[in-house]
């Protein structure tokens with residue numbers, strides 16, 4: 001156990017700090033989690049890439065900075081940006097899911113064409129996986145692509161497609177081999193959202209915002225060259241992406257920021273003149289969450305160490321999505337309870353606290369518990385892969 | 398930056414694991430549990446050969462001079478095998494009190510004996526955390542009067558370290574005049590606690606006592622109890638998973654029922670991050686003074702909650718069998734239950750954590 005960074009890393013930290021001091025004033029207010037980045041956000045992202053604080057380990061040829069992967073350097077960058085309250089590199093589905101997939105399995109031409117503009121925030125992607133009939137059981141998806149000359153012709157429907165209404169491009173799973181077993185008949189295609197035959201209908205979520213969409217495909221023609229990996233290999237290509245998506249969730253620094261906001265809230269909100277922090281029941285809940293947060297934070301450090309040594313951390317990694325989504329939700333739940341009646345105010349109501357961000361978060365974070373592999377699916381994975389328990393018996397066809 | 402056990406620590410933990418696996422299997426634990434207030438001499442002698450009683454004691458006094466993380470991973474193994482041994486008081490809290498507050502003469506006299514495994518040292522600090530039953534010990538001139546409850550490693554102690562109500566530690570010999578002792582039988586038959594009643598008992602103060610020293614001894618004890626629960630909880634999960642893989646009902650192993658799988662997943666998901674918390678809390682006791690108290694509170698209270706969940710859930714997975722004495726699963730259940738209440742239950746400890754951060758008046 002050695003929580004200090006070696007001099008080499010401390011020197012690196014100084015570099016990051018010097019960068020932040022020099023450029024902090026140019027940083028945009030926020031980058032937003034999804035959607036199309038503003039022009040300011042794009043220039044900031046490009047400045048970050050130029051200095052190696054975004055796309056750090058992606059080869060220069062593809063528009064990255066080209067550094068050797070070093071997980072501790074990445075961690076230091078994240079720590080310093082968070083401490084300086086400066087927005088760090090863009091995070092969206094294109095950058096966190098499509099880019100790693102293309103780098104691993106794309107053709108040279110695909111990498112050359114798409115990685116750079118995606119990294120720079122110029123091309124926005126959406127993920128077309130889920131369908132009305134295929135959520136947790138993604139491999140049962142039914143959107144069909146048939147071959148006609150040099151094209152695939154796509155018919156079907158996707159749903160829950162985040163940012164589809166703003167996206168330039170989609171990475172999409174389609175069934176190309178309907179006669180093969182379900183995992184072997186899928187292909188992974190990338191194509192423009194402007195292709196004729198695509199219709200996007202926004203879906204309003206419980207937060208009241210249209211955070212995702214339905215996407216309909218009617219005779220959408222996509223050149224055969226726009227497949228990633230082989231025909232029928234789409235499931236394995238997609239799993240490479242899902243692997244990256246799971247890594248995206250459960251960021252302890254973000255949870256700590258929410259927790260600190262909750263502590264502040266509890267020092268401000270009063271009932272009968274008593275601050276929430278002085279209410280023993282609320283306070284007990286707060287400290288309980290703090291301990292859970294500490295456990296997740298140190299679990300994160302443990303994962304970092306295993307990653308830097310190339311070891312498989314096993315259970316310590318498999319539990320992250322389940323535990324962090326739940327904890328994040330619990331933090332919001334306590335904030336709502338602390339506010340009491342004020343905790344159900346919404347929209348632009350008088351007396352609304354923090355622009356309703358706790359209320360929005362309490363609902364949105366439930367979406368995170370469901371999206372990207374539900375809590376139940378996580379428990380299946382933990383018990384089967386982590387604990388070696390029997391898989392679900394297959395139903396007779 | 399390395400958040401992991403070192404190679405030496407893994408070896409240490411493995412050697413303790415092997416030692417307990419061989420020397421303290423369940424049938425031995427059962428025998429010991431019939432004599433809670435008797436020290437398992439030969440087992441303790443074996444542990445002493447591994448250096449366990451002196452692990453925290455400096456080499457100058459015949460110990461191994463190791464740190465709290467080492468002690469925590471050892472006690473984790475004790476929890477794993479529900480080892481009926483006087484580790485908490487004798488190997489951790491008593492030597493720590495002597496090192497923090499004892500005079501050189503006291504240290505020279507007692508630490509080598511503890512390190513050699515020659516003596517058992519009980520520790521009385523419960524009333525520094527919370528007073529029940531009108532207990533509490535007042536110090537007079539060279540004497541103690543009052544009552545101490547839940548004295549750790551009470552049985553056959555050759556020496557007691559007693560905290561008074563004024564943050565003073567004292568050495569008391571078991572045959573001192575005016576001292577009466579009563580065993581307290583708890584659900585956990587693998588560890589002995591008892592009561593000491595003092596009527597003008599002559600006692601030797603530890604001259605460098607302070608509120609901080611008392612607090613630190615309690616912090617260390619709390620981290621150890623958290624580690625014990627971690628080990629016991631881990632074993633309960635492993636037993637539940639193994640049982641579920643063998644037991645058949647409705648023509649299937651019960652481990653193929655999703656209801657059972659999800660119970661196991663929930664246990665693992667709760668316990669796995671706790672491991673890192675215990676590691677850090679133990680590490681902080683040595684290396685991060687500013688974090689040590691708060692993290693000891695977090696480790697103690699969090700493992701208490703996770704432990705309770707794991708203990709009841711793993712029992713449930715065993716069905717009626719879990720409820721019986723046949724498998725002995727209840728030894729782990731009770732060990733975890735004991736760890737939760739000793740040195741402060743979670744609500745009490747969280748209140749302390751709030752105080753530490755200025756969140757409570």
Ligand SMILES: Cc1cc2nc3c(=O)[nH]c(=O)nc-3n(C[C@H](O)[C@H](O)[C@H](O)COP(=O)(O)OP(=O)(O)OC[C@H]3O[C@@H](n4cnc5c(N)ncnc54)[C@H](O)[C@@H]3O)c2cc1C
Pocket residue numbers: 126127128129130131132134135136137159160161162163212366367368370371372373374375376377380
């Ligand atoms: C905020 C949000 C954003 C999303 N963004 C995208 C996106 O950009 N692109 C995209 O393709 N998809 C997206 N999704 C879809 C998401 O991946 C699915 O919602 C998710 O996989 C669950 O599928 P479902 O909604 O069809 O639920 P279902 O699979 O129908 O599940 C319903 C319930 O049944 C349970 N269940 C299902 N199967 C099992 C099983 N085997 N064992 C036990 N319980 C089971 C589930 O846990 C759940 O509780 C998003 C979802 C949300 C909430």
Ligand SMILES: Cc1cc2nc3c(=O)[nH]c(=O)nc-3n(C[C@H](O)[C@H](O)[C@H](O)COP(=O)(O)OP(=O)(O)OC[C@H]3O[C@@H](n4cnc5c(N)ncnc54)[C@H](O)[C@@H]3O)c2cc1C
Pocket residue numbers: 644646647651654655656657713714715716717718720
């Ligand atoms: C206090 C006590 C008193 C009792 N008294 C009597 C008595 O007087 N007479 C008598 O005949 N019996 C008695 N029993 C036995 C009792 O009825 C059984 O213990 C109970 O039915 C469970 O069966 P089991 O112990 O074999 O557990 P199992 O059936 O082996 O169950 C083990 C675990 O698997 C789970 N499980 C099993 N099947 C499924 C499934 N299909 N889906 C999901 N989960 C499943 C269970 O919920 C449990 O968690 C008593 C039990 C207890 C604890």
